[in-house]
Amino acid sequence: xxxxxxxxxxxxxxxxTSVKIECRSLDFQATTMFWYRQFPKQSLMxxxxxxxxxxxxxxxxVEKDKFLINHASLTLSTLTVTSAHxxxxxxxxxxxRDRGQGYTFGSGTRLTVV
Amino acid sequence: GDSVTQMEGxxxxxxxxxxxxxxxxTATGYPSLFWYVQYPGEGLxxxxxxxxxxxxxxxxxxEATYRKETTSFHLEKGSVQVSDSAVYFxxxxxxxxxxATNKLIFGTGTLLAVQP
Numbered sequence: 001x002x003x004x005x006x007x008x009x010x011x012x013x014x015x016x017t018s019v020k021i022e023c024r025s026l027d028f029q030a031t032t033m034f035w036y037r038q039f040p041k042q043s044l045m046x047x048x049x050x051x052x053x054x055x056x057x058x059x060x061x062v063e064k065d066k067f068l069i070n071h072a073s074l075t076l077s078t079l080t081v082t083s084a085h086x087x088x089x090x091x092x093x094x095x096x097r098d099r100g101q102g103y104t105f106g107s108g109t110r111l112t113v114v
Numbered sequence: 115g116d117s118v119t120q121m122e123g124x125x126x127x128x129x130x131x132x133x134x135x136x137x138x139x140t141a142t143g144y145p146s147l148f149w150y151v152q153y154p155g156e157g158l159x160x161x162x163x164x165x166x167x168x169x170x171x172x173x174x175x176x177e178a179t180y181r182k183e184t185t186s187f188h189l190e191k192g193s194v195q196v197s198d199s200a201v202y203f204x205x206x207x208x209x210x211x212x213x214a215t216n217k218l219i220f221g222t223g224t225l226l227a228v229q230p
Binding site for chain 1: 159160
């Protein structure tokens, strides 16, 4: 079946630094990627939708200058948390969609900002 | 807008008990419905899905039937195991997005704890 590889699985960074999270579709072309954020004991909040080769569409309330999304190829999308602060600590999950393949999720990235 | 409502957890059951997790939805179109499972510290895995009314999705002993008349997609399993302990999410795909950009709308998740 379809596999999405997400890295890193855990990252700890200092306040003010930037962190990049990668999601790669290993055996299919991901024309669309979704980025979610999950708070403890809460559901997944969609942050943005990105289509290969075009700008991401951000959900209301999500700062596009803080959460930079790049989807430069059909197999790779990245989320960069810029100038991270402790309130950005969360579990970030990507999901890829291809025509006819449904939704495949990455294993998530636990970000801790200290 | 579209939304998904799940029963609040946690749901605590003994091994081999019957499981029901309720899920209802609100949608303007004809959504596809999904159940996802999340084990501790991991991402989401598709458990089952149904794409039209009266469809029954099933996998690993879990079942859910797409009921358009009651706008429901309740998850059931006849005999749960300790290994089923996880968070279960009901979700729908937004029919208005069209094509490959349909986004998933999730319920709040229900934690299931199965005790031996």
